[in-house]
Amino acid sequence: METETLYIRNLHEKVRLESKTISKRLAHLWIAYINKKFFLNILALKTSLNQIFKPYGPIKSLTCARHLRLRGQAFVVFENVESAKKALKDVNGFPLFSKPMDVQFSKKRSFCFIKDQDQLNTMKRKRDEIRIEKEDIAKKKKLEKQEKLLLNSAQQQQFQQQIQQFQSETDKGDPMQLSMQNQSSNITDQFLPPNKILFVQNLPKDTESQILSELFQQFPSFKEVRMVSGRGDIAFVEYDDEASSEVAKNTLNGYRLTDDKIIKVTFAKK
Known part of the structure; x- marks a missing residue:
């Protein structure tokens, strides 16, 4: 026009x-x-x-x-x-x-x-309403972004706690005790509550995050892989929701990654 x-x-x-x-x-x-x-x-x-x-x-x-x-x-x-x-x-x-x-x-x-003054006032009022609506949407998006950052920070702390717990459990105790703990852990892992974060164990020492990403991203809602510094045999894999992580867990638990390594995939402890 x-x-x-x-x-x-x-x-x-x-x-x-x-x-x-x-x-x-x-x-x-x-x-x-x-x-x-x-x-x-x-x-x-x-x-x-x-x-x-x-x-x-x-x-x-x-x-x-x-x-x-x-x-x-x-x-x-x-x-x-x-x-x-x-x-x-x-x-x-x-x-x-x-x-x-x-x-x-x-x-x-x-x-x-x-x-027409009435028409002008109506148009200006509509313009202001649209502006306020856009500002509200922008504020909502900013708030959601801040909440997401806080959530990611909390998840990072959760990762660190899980890593420290795993390391403390495996760094102490005699071989017989560790064997009994592992057997007990295998039973407990089956009853862990759903979590969008998966805990992957028994990885080859030189496993790279790219290899795990290619393996786990074939399932919907894949987010990221996090390797554990100083521990090449474990990793955490995160999805956007628990339903997607459960599908990946059920499919890949027991998957033979190499000739001598069968990985164990469980829900991460909350």
Whole structure:
């Protein structure tokens, strides 16, 4: 749809005005914002865009996006569609500060052309509702990311505790006692509660994580393999959910990885 408003993107985000281009009228602004590069970027862009587009007709509004996510974009509003059409035809692709501008008609008309006050208020209210909704979604995603980081940190601690427990159990006791413990462990492992983390034992000493990844990632929802530093014969494998880890456990427990090594796969202890 052709409108009086042009949408411009691919604008240079790191533009600064030289001091000699600042008029006396803006001298106080230059002093006040001398250390704020973003202000200088916006000022430089608006000045340059105004000089480029004003030959095509009176400009009602010229806005450069200030939000970090929208930087490099701008809107130019002319008084009529004909001016906008001519400007788009000539300026689209024009290199501004060594970057070709991408100029298109805006999908929506500017508020400048809406004379009905009720309609204008409705549109602004809808715009604000959409903005608030997007902000809420962004906050929710940020919170979910923080919760995931906390969960990963807790899982890391769980891994370390399991490793330390395993090492302490195998580093003490005589051979007969260890043999009895292993037999008891085999029985106990069968009744461990489901866990999305699997504990893999009896690996060859030189087993690499890539080999285990190729083996376990054939099952859905595979996440990662974690080798235990200093213990090449054990590893932990994580899935996104318990159902997927159970399928992998039931399939690969007792799998012959090499001629002399049959791996043991159980749920990790919680």
